[in-house]
Amino acid sequence: MKLTSRSLTDGQPVPAQYAFAVPDAKNHVALSYNRNPELSWSDAPEGTRSFVVICHDPDVPSVGDDVNQEGKTVPADLPRVDFYHWLLWNIPASVYSIAKASHSNGVTAKGKPGPDAANQWQHGLNDYTGWFAGDADMGGEYYGYDGPCPPWNDSIVHRYIFTVYALDVESLPLGAGVTGAQLREAIAEHVLGEASITTTYTLNPELL
Numbered sequence: 001m002k003l004t005s006r007s008l009t010d011g012q013p014v015p016a017q018y019a020f021a022v023p024d025a026k027n028h029v030a031l032s033y034n035r036n037p038e039l040s041w042s043d044a045p046e047g048t049r050s051f052v053v054i055c056h057d058p059d060v061p062s063v064g065d066d067v068n069q070e071g072k073t074v075p076a077d078l079p080r081v082d083f084y085h086w087l088l089w090n091i092p093a094s095v096y097s098i099a100k101a102s103h104s105n106g107v108t109a110k111g112k113p114g115p116d117a118a119n120q121w122q123h124g125l126n127d128y129t130g131w132f133a134g135d136a137d138m139g140g141e142y143y144g145y146d147g148p149c150p151p152w153n154d155s156i157v158h159r160y161i162f163t164v165y166a167l168d169v170e171s172l173p174l175g176a177g178v179t180g181a182q183l184r185e186a187i188a189e190h191v192l193g194e195a196s197i198t199t200t201y202t203l204n205p206e207l208l
Helices: 181-187
Strands: 002-004 021-024 028-031 039-042 051-061 080-092 158-167 191-201
Touching: 002 158, 002 191, 039 158, 051 181, 080 181
Parallel strands: none
Antiparallel strands: 002 039, 021 028, 051 080, 051 158, 158 191
């Protein structure tokens, strides 16, 4: 399989319009346009019956004590965990692209609705659901795409991996509230092929 994008370049930073937040000199961060990028794929394996899209950041701090804290830095040697930014499945085998801003075009406080997406596709919960839990202004269920917003005091640049999976089933019998780990488990026995683009992003002005 091959994955390409007019929005993203493999190995390069995510353009600001596809991020959740951008650097801000006064407040460290400011909200961005938060558009989902355009993705196109080709050369799906024979027998492909549907596609899945997952975007995740494998570089999120496993402990949040120092995250976004004045006078502190998240150390580079801190163990890192996955943070899921986009879970999309039941994409028909006849579809080979996703248009820019078709699944997100701005930050939605308390999250975009789901799990139903356009064209009878399905969205899972991204990990902003847990990040904003308990926040009176932002807390809620975050379905669909929400872009990069790594800690502004992290000492490493984060990676954002966009992957398209070709499956041997037409649909996945999943309900509401599906997480990244649950989606990966559900597709594990059905993947015929996959292709990825790995991008980067940071809000730390010392790393820009």
